[in-house]
Amino acid sequence: MGNTVEAIYKIKAVLDVSDIKSNSKVIQDSLKNVGLPANMSSNFARIFKELEQETDNFKSKLEGSFNTKGDISGLEKSGQRISKLYDEISSEIEKL
Numbered sequence: 001m002g003n004t005v006e007a008i009y010k011i012k013a014v015l016d017v018s019d020i021k022s023n024s025k026v027i028q029d030s031l032k033n034v035g036l037p038a039n040m041s042s043n044f045a046r047i048f049k050e051l052e053q054e055t056d057n058f059k060s061k062l063e064g065s066f067n068t069k070g071d072i073s074g075l076e077k078s079g080q081r082i083s084k085l086y087d088e089i090s091s092e093i094e095k096l
Contacts, residue, residue, distance in 0.1 A: 021052075044092060
């Protein structure tokens with residue numbers, strides 16, 4: 001039973017990672033149509049690069065095994081970092 005529950009959570013999380021990547025692409029494509037100042041453009045580029053890296057990190061941790069609290073904590077911290085990066089994107093968009 002435990003393996004089944006873990007598999008279900010992993011499948012859901014993988015779908016969430018796919019959503020993160022596709023949503024990020026939609027936002028980036030939308031911003032291409034907006035004339036951004038150079039400093040904002042570089043801020044967005046940095047944030048999206050970090051988001052892509054953190055999403056890959058999250059997916060890598062997710063695909064690993066969860067043997068210790070540290071494994072779970074690392075996944076949780078990565079998820080929190082992704083959330084923080086989305087907050088940074090929102091903050092930058094509000095400046096437009």
